[in-house]
Amino acid sequence: MTIERVLLDYGSGGQASHRLVNELFLKHLGNAVLSVLDDAARLDIAGPLAMSTDSFVVDPIFFPGGDIGALAVHGTVNDVAMLGARPRYLTCGFILEEGLPIEDLEKIVASMGAAAAEAGVLIVAGDTKVVPRGMADKIFINTTGIGEIFASPAPSGHRAAPGDAVLISGTLGDHGLAILSTRQGLSFDAPVASDCASLNHLIVKVIEAAGDVHVLRDPTRGGLATTLNEIAGQSGVGVFIEESLIPVKPAVAAGCSFLGLDPLYLANEGKFICILPEANAQAALAVMRADPLGADAVRIGVVRAEHPGKVVMTTPLGGQRLMGMLEGEQLPRIC
Amino acid sequence: MTIERVLLDYGSGGQASHRLVNELFLKHLGNAVLSVLDDAARLDIAGPLAMSTDSFVVDPIFFPGGDIGALAVHGTVNDVAMLGARPRYLTCGFILEEGLPIEDLEKIVASMGAAAAEAGVLIVAGDTKVVPRGMADKIFINTTGIGEIFASPAPSGHRAAPGDAVLISGTLGDHGLAILSTRQGLSFDAPVASDCASLNHLIVKVIEAAGDVHVLRDPTRGGLATTLNEIAGQSGVGVFIEESLIPVKPAVAAGCSFLGLDPLYLANEGKFICILPEANAQAALAVMRADPLGADAVRIGVVRAEHPGKVVMTTPLGGQRLMGMLEGEQLPRIC
Numbered sequence: 001m002t003i004e005r006v007l008l009d010y011g012s013g014g015q016a017s018h019r020l021v022n023e024l025f026l027k028h029l030g031n032a033v034l035s036v037l038d039d040a041a042r043l044d045i046a047g048p049l050a051m052s053t054d055s056f057v058v059d060p061i062f063f064p065g066g067d068i069g070a071l072a073v074h075g076t077v078n079d080v081a082m083l084g085a086r087p088r089y090l091t092c093g094f095i096l097e098e099g100l101p102i103e104d105l106e107k108i109v110a111s112m113g114a115a116a117a118e119a120g121v122l123i124v125a126g127d128t129k130v131v132p133r134g135m136a137d138k139i140f141i142n143t144t145g146i147g148e149i150f151a152s153p154a155p156s157g158h159r160a161a162p163g164d165a166v167l168i169s170g171t172l173g174d175h176g177l178a179i180l181s182t183r184q185g186l187s188f189d190a191p192v193a194s195d196c197a198s199l200n201h202l203i204v205k206v207i208e209a210a211g212d213v214h215v216l217r218d219p220t221r222g223g224l225a226t227t228l229n230e231i232a233g234q235s236g237v238g239v240f241i242e243e244s245l246i247p248v249k250p251a252v253a254a255g256c257s258f259l260g261l262d263p264l265y266l267a268n269e270g271k272f273i274c275i276l277p278e279a280n281a282q283a284a285l286a287v288m289r290a291d292p293l294g295a296d297a298v299r300i301g302v303v304r305a306e307h308p309g310k311v312v313m314t315t316p317l318g319g320q321r322l323m324g325m326l327e328g329e330q331l332p333r334i335c
Numbered sequence: 336m337t338i339e340r341v342l343l344d345y346g347s348g349g350q351a352s353h354r355l356v357n358e359l360f361l362k363h364l365g366n367a368v369l370s371v372l373d374d375a376a377r378l379d380i381a382g383p384l385a386m387s388t389d390s391f392v393v394d395p396i397f398f399p400g401g402d403i404g405a406l407a408v409h410g411t412v413n414d415v416a417m418l419g420a421r422p423r424y425l426t427c428g429f430i431l432e433e434g435l436p437i438e439d440l441e442k443i444v445a446s447m448g449a450a451a452a453e454a455g456v457l458i459v460a461g462d463t464k465v466v467p468r469g470m471a472d473k474i475f476i477n478t479t480g481i482g483e484i485f486a487s488p489a490p491s492g493h494r495a496a497p498g499d500a501v502l503i504s505g506t507l508g509d510h511g512l513a514i515l516s517t518r519q520g521l522s523f524d525a526p527v528a529s530d531c532a533s534l535n536h537l538i539v540k541v542i543e544a545a546g547d548v549h550v551l552r553d554p555t556r557g558g559l560a561t562t563l564n565e566i567a568g569q570s571g572v573g574v575f576i577e578e579s580l581i582p583v584k585p586a587v588a589a590g591c592s593f594l595g596l597d598p599l600y601l602a603n604e605g606k607f608i609c610i611l612p613e614a615n616a617q618a619a620l621a622v623m624r625a626d627p628l629g630a631d632a633v634r635i636g637v638v639r640a641e642h643p644g645k646v647v648m649t650t651p652l653g654g655q656r657l658m659g660m661l662e663g664e665q666l667p668r669i670c
């Protein structure tokens with residue numbers, strides 16, 4: 001592109017839009033399906049399918065460990081994977097603010113292309129709108145994905161059962177703290193980076209090794225505590241976790257302490273909760289730990305019939321306290 | 336909802352988000368699939384599939400003939416249908432500006448629910464982000480849809496062939512002029528309303544009646560002229576249309592003349608171009624004209640081998656001129 005900033009023309013559907021598609025989007029995201037450029041993409045895929053959508057408005061758009069483009073791919077890939085599915089196809093919808101540097105847009109789109117390649121998904125359809133300066137903040141991206149469900153029965157938030165073990169695939173709070181510290185210009189002794197990553201390949205391995213996995217969910221907005229509350233409510237069970245077992249990186253713990261944040265309510269973008277029969281927990285953990293994305297995986301608790309709909313945390317001193325859902329908003333525009 | 340305006344909390348993923356989902360979204364959009372509320376929706380659908388995505392940023396959000404919610408459903412339903420598919424499932428991603436009146440949001444969501452019911456599609460997954468005041472303009476909506484392709488071979492912009500007839504399902508420019516006149520506070524002798532509507536049921540009837548339809552495409556952004564240019568380029572053919580045959584409502588023609596706009600470059604949201612073998616054109620037209628959404632359908636031209644990649648318009652005086660793609664942007668935020 002010879003022009004340096006996004007113009008309103010790029011959203012017109014006319015010549016300028018076509019140049020943007022041909023010179024930038026197809027360059028980084030092109031594949032045999034997308035390049036047909038009909039009103040819709042033609043996909044050969046067999047059901048049952050998992051389908052999920054997510055809009056990304058993260059601020060800042062570039063952060064340690066990723067950017068809004070990679071995040072938009074990872075986030076939707078993960079949501080599809082959590083249903084026991086192999087994500088196959090993604091669409092992307094861009095809302096651009098007039099004046100966005102083309103260089104930034106290209107970096108973001110290239111990053112989406114790399115993330116999609118890594119996850120093994122194709123971007124098959126797209127849309128770009130441009131709004132006048134001041135009517136949006138730089139760039140918002142929607143991604144929507146579909147994948148083939150291979151797990152049978154498929155994991156669901158409704159399937160947690162008393163006696164199940166509760167596993168987490170790694171440390172908590174990395175993404176949330178990375179965004180917040182970048183936004184506020186804070187730095188800590190140890191660098192904190194977003195954990196954003198596509199978990200789909202690891203999910204396949206876990207299900208193959210552990211058999212029937214009852215629940216998979218990625219603790220994004222609202223963090224571990226909120227996500228476990230959702231599951232407890234959907235399944236009508238109590239989720240009991242032990243505070244001392246919950247993995248948090250020292251730098252994240254220090255940053256949270258400094259900022260008055262609880263890492264259990266911070267967003268994660270490369271972690272998943274896995275709830276499954278106790279008998280299969282070790283097999284699942286072994287597979288996770290053998291993968292760089294699950295190296296810090298641990299068993300953090302159990303599911304019980306008591307306290308249905310609640311999340312109960314046991315503290316190191318033996319006390320118990322209820323962990324509620326996130327109230328209010330700690331961090332707007334975290335993803 | 337007892338609160339009058341959208342708060343940042345509604346995008347947190349926590350308690351407030353859950354209330355918004357339960358009290359507003361599920362009320363208007365709820366169905367057995369959506370109500371599961373897992374990370375992704377489980378869909379029983381058989382390929383081949385058509386998949387399309389569109390983000391809507393239209394300004395104003397309420398306009399004669401529709402609103403951003405109905406438009407977001409119709410627009411994606413139509414894109415999926417244009418591949419010769421029955422649209423089945425839609426996702427919706429909301430980006431809300433803090434302070435948006437809840438009443439407006441509810442009106443928009445109710446309108447989406449009604450549009451989805453009319454089109455016969457289910458909204459199966461959703462996402463809501465809230466950005467601080469001034470970081471977006473009221474509300475942006477992404478919809479992404481999938482449907483089952485039933486036409487074989489499926490229509491495609493690459494299949495226009497010399498000898499084909501070119502049909503248009505109705506009058507041009509209604510949506511574009513309705514938006515622009517609302518935005519500018521203009522009114523004309525006859526009221527101008529958006530034509531936004533879901534065309535999927537009519538498309539099924541046309542394909543059943545006419546057999547192999549080579550191209551279906553809805554002339555949205557960039558209008559008829561730009562869309563025909565896309566098809567001419569993709570198929571490597573010349574598209575020849577007759578100016579005197581192109582249907583434009585008198586009020587739209589008058590408004591365009593007053594504002595210096597060309598209705599052939601204005602967006603439509605309830606019309607489609609149909610290109611098919613001449614022998615089947617009358618059957619297709621008869622089906623269109625029997626449906627309120629195609630009452631003004633006419634044959635406007637032919638496809639030829641000459642002038643490949645170009646759109647040639649014959650004027651009433653017998654002259655010919657090339658109709659290029661839209662250059663620049665007549666109307667930002669038209670959809």
